[in-house]
Amino acid sequence: MKSELELRGVQQRFHARGVADGYVTAVDDVSFKLLASPPQIVSLVGQSGSGKSTIARNVLGLQKPTAGSVLYGGKDIFKLSRSEYDAYRRDVQPVFQDPYAIFNPFYRVDRVLWKAVKKFKLASTREAGLKLIEESLQAVRLEPENVLGRYPHQLSGGQRQRIMLARVHMLRPSFIIADEPVSMLDAQVRKHFLDILLDFQREHGMTTLFITHDLSTVYYLGGEVMVITKGQIVERGPVATVMHEPTHPYTKLLLDSIPSPDPDQRWTTRIQVDELERLDDNTPADTTKPEAPVL
Amino acid sequence: MRLLTAVLRTIRNSRRLATGLVILALLVLVALFSPLIVKAVGGGQDPIELAAYDKWQVPGPQHLLGTDQFGRDVFAMVVKALAVSLQIGAIAGVISTVVGVIVAFVAGYKGGWIDNVLSTFTGILLVIPTFPLLIALSAYAKNVSLFQVGVMISIFSWPFAAKTIRSQVLSLRTRPYVDLARVSKARDIEIIVTELLPNLLPFIGVGFASSALGAIFGLVGLEIIGLGPGGVIDLGQIIFNAIGTGALTLGAWPMFVVPIALLTLLFAALNMVNIGLEEVYNPRLRGVAGE
Numbered sequence: 001m002k003s004e005l006e007l008r009g010v011q012q013r014f015h016a017r018g019v020a021d022g023y024v025t026a027v028d029d030v031s032f033k034l035l036a037s038p039p040q041i042v043s044l045v046g047q048s049g050s051g052k053s054t055i056a057r058n059v060l061g062l063q064k065p066t067a068g069s070v071l072y073g074g075k076d077i078f079k080l081s082r083s084e085y086d087a088y089r090r091d092v093q094p095v096f097q098d099p100y101a102i103f104n105p106f107y108r109v110d111r112v113l114w115k116a117v118k119k120f121k122l123a124s125t126r127e128a129g130l131k132l133i134e135e136s137l138q139a140v141r142l143e144p145e146n147v148l149g150r151y152p153h154q155l156s157g158g159q160r161q162r163i164m165l166a167r168v169h170m171l172r173p174s175f176i177i178a179d180e181p182v183s184m185l186d187a188q189v190r191k192h193f194l195d196i197l198l199d200f201q202r203e204h205g206m207t208t209l210f211i212t213h214d215l216s217t218v219y220y221l222g223g224e225v226m227v228i229t230k231g232q233i234v235e236r237g238p239v240a241t242v243m244h245e246p247t248h249p250y251t252k253l254l255l256d257s258i259p260s261p262d263p264d265q266r267w268t269t270r271i272q273v274d275e276l277e278r279l280d281d282n283t284p285a286d287t288t289k290p291e292a293p294v295l
Numbered sequence: 296m297r298l299l300t301a302v303l304r305t306i307r308n309s310r311r312l313a314t315g316l317v318i319l320a321l322l323v324l325v326a327l328f329s330p331l332i333v334k335a336v337g338g339g340q341d342p343i344e345l346a347a348y349d350k351w352q353v354p355g356p357q358h359l360l361g362t363d364q365f366g367r368d369v370f371a372m373v374v375k376a377l378a379v380s381l382q383i384g385a386i387a388g389v390i391s392t393v394v395g396v397i398v399a400f401v402a403g404y405k406g407g408w409i410d411n412v413l414s415t416f417t418g419i420l421l422v423i424p425t426f427p428l429l430i431a432l433s434a435y436a437k438n439v440s441l442f443q444v445g446v447m448i449s450i451f452s453w454p455f456a457a458k459t460i461r462s463q464v465l466s467l468r469t470r471p472y473v474d475l476a477r478v479s480k481a482r483d484i485e486i487i488v489t490e491l492l493p494n495l496l497p498f499i500g501v502g503f504a505s506s507a508l509g510a511i512f513g514l515v516g517l518e519i520i521g522l523g524p525g526g527v528i529d530l531g532q533i534i535f536n537a538i539g540t541g542a543l544t545l546g547a548w549p550m551f552v553v554p555i556a557l558l559t560l561l562f563a564a565l566n567m568v569n570i571g572l573e574e575v576y577n578p579r580l581r582g583v584a585g586e
Contacts, residue, residue: 062474089480096471104472106493112475119480 005034005059005092005175009068012054012231026054027065028231036091036174039205041197041223043239045212045254051231052211053097056179059209060094090120093173097180099160103152109163110148116167136166140196158189165196169204176200176208182217194220215258219243227251305575312571318564322557326378333371342368343375343528353546360549363533364540372528373553379441379529380511380558386445387452387510392503394449395456400487402457403464414461417454425451426516433522441524444517448510455509456502463498467491497573504565511558530554 012027028051034042046052057063058070061077069076072088080088096102103109113133116122123129134144140162147159155163161181168176178197182190194217200206210221218225218239225243226236227250235248246252306313325332336342350366352358360369402413432447433439439447467473468491476486492499515531517523523532537543537551 057474060474060478062477086480089478092478094475094478096474098471101471102475104470104490104494115476115479115481 003036003073003091003174004071005036006071006074007032007055007059007068008071010055010058010065010070011067012051012058012063013066025231027051027058029068030055030228030231030233031068032226032233032236034175034207034209036207037205039201039207041201041208041210041221043210043212043218043221043223043225044228045215045218045225046228047213047254050228052213052228053179054231055228056094056177056209056211059177060092061088090171091173092175092177093168093171095161095164095168095176095178095181097183099157099164099184100152102164103160105152107151108148109150109152109155109160112163113167113170116170120171122170132170133166136169137163139169140165141192142166158185158192161185161189161193162196165193165200168206169200172204172206174205174207176206177211178208179211180213181210183212183214190217191220197221215243215254227254309571309574311567312575315564315567315569315571318560319568322377322561322564323381325374326381329374329378332374336368336371336374342371351545351547354549360553361547363536363542363547363550369533369547369550369553372533373530373549373557376528376530376533376554377557379527380514380531381561383441383445383448383514383529384507384511384561386442387449387513388503388507390446390449391453391506391510392456392499395453395502395506396460396499398453398457399460400464400491403461404468404483404487404491406465410461413457417457417461420451420454421458423451426513429513429517430520430522433517439524441527444514444524445510448513449506452506452509452513456499456506460495460498460502463495464491467494497569500572501569504569508562508565511561515558530558 008031010027010030011025013023013025015022016024030051032042034040044052044055054063058065061070064078069078071077072080072092073084075084077088103112110133113136114129117129117132123132133148137144137147142159142162147155147163152160161184164181176197182193185193197208197210198221201208208221210218212218222239224236225239226233227242227248228234229250235242235246235251242251243255246255306316333342337347340347342348344367346366348358348362348366348368350362350364352362354361358368358370360373363369363372398413398417402410402417428451429447433444473486473490476490481490511530514523514529515534518529518531519535523529531554533550533554537547537554542548542550
């Protein structure tokens with residue numbers, strides 16, 4: 001079943017103490033659409049606290065938005081019938097940021113895969129299930145005998161994160177919601193991981209929402225990119241266009257913040273924190289807020 | 296069968312847990328066989344009857360631990376008292392752990408107004424001075440049974456377990472593996488039982504042990520002021536008798552030392568079980584190579 005995932009005017013507010021009006025707006029009127037076919041990779045880029053992880057939680061149905069709606073196949077994901085809900089759960093799957101915390105330390109890592117087999121009825125016998133698990137582990141370039149039967153703390157971060165990819169591989173969802181999946185991996189493992197994601201797109205037709213703060217991984221993945229700051233999407237378009245001709249000042253700032261692996265090319269211009277603040281005040285979100293003090 | 300071997304293996308891996316369990320098992324065994332032991336000591340007659348023997352006999356082959364001010368065999372009394380003390384510990388421990396765990400999980404996992412109501416209630420019970428109320432309650436209810444005293448004690452001891460477990464649930468329920476279970480179509484009750492509960496076993500164990508110990512010592516306190524359940528002797532009563540009659544000066548030191556030693560042993564065993572459980576259920580404390 002090919003379908004689409006759409007966010008329509010999603011707003012998420014959280015109660016917070018010490019804020020003037022008693023809440024913070026993490027996501028502010030965000031709308032976008034992800035299509036299952038053709039499979040695409042859409043990156044969502046922003047700094048910490050810009051609301052990107054909250055969007056992931058909204059899309060995954062872990063957090064009900066304060067306003068607006070998340071639509072799967074045109075229907076609100078919080079109002080699905082039982083069979084529609086099953087289809088949605090099967091079709092939209094996450095890869096989370098922290099490869100340590102994603103495993104319950106009490107159990108062996110196999111359990112995550114077996115749970116997927118059982119909950120989504122992927123195999124009817126134990127042998128078939130095991131075969132499926134081994135296939136998927138090999139698809140993410142893990143040796144089954146090296147990881148099965150182990151506890152999470154006995155595996156490396158890269159291995160653990162690839163087990164999550166193996167889980168996705170087994171489920172074959174149309175949409176992968178990857179929330180900073182490579183931020184805790186080192187550079188080599190990171191490339192490996194991104195290549196697997198690209199494989200999934202090409203071979204299994206999976207659409208990925210790739211959430212990150214790191215523009216170089218976005219560049220590597222290609223596809224579309226959306227830039228988010230202060231809960232609002234300020235720029236979107238093909239990666240090449242946004243990278244080479246950024247229109248929003250925040251995007252320009254982000255691009256300027258990428259360190260270049262060239263000792264002769266130092267950061268000559270210092271980016272001041274108050275420069276960031278001033279930029280924020282130029283965004284439409286803050287027109288109602290008081291002026292930042294001019295230094 | 297597989298479960299049994301798994302349990303045996305974890306016990307073998309933790310020497311502390313094994314020691315604690317062995318001591319505990321010995322104490323429980325003694326308690327279970329206490330009627331037989333008492334019978335054997337009496338050899339036909341009841342050794343705990345008033346004036347069964349001469350009073351204030353010193354320890355010897357006839358009476359291993361001597362006799363008390365009424366001529367009762369102290370060894371038989373201690374064995375019987377241990378059974379009573381363990382019984383009250385088990386009753387109060389089970390009741391307060393079950394209530395505490397249920398309240399903690401409902402409050403911690405559901406959150407919101409349910410949490411507010413339950414936490415306020417727990418907090419209120421926590422600050423009530425327990426002992427005076429216990430005195431009032433047992434004075435009001437004449438001829439209370441052992442079970443009733445257990446229930447009374449657990450009314451005031453479950454909030455401690457509930458409070459600590461709730462805070463753990465609060466921290467555990469936001470873990471990514473809970474989110475992963477949710478996107479794997481796990482229901483709330485399933486998440487609580489399979490994802491949260493196993494990680495909280497050490498805390499639940501600690502809750503049980505401290506409630507059980509609290510109940511045992513609570514009963515000791517009640518016995519001292521003569522408000523214990525009627526017709527039973529627990530370790531506290533023997534200590535109380537030893538203090539009240541100056542048994543130490545009469546050479547009947549076992550009346551004083553043995554019950555205290557047993558209570559200490561019980562305390563040590565339960566604590567070793569706690570620490571051992573923590574080791575077993577927190578695999579990060581285990582060796583990297585696994586089993």
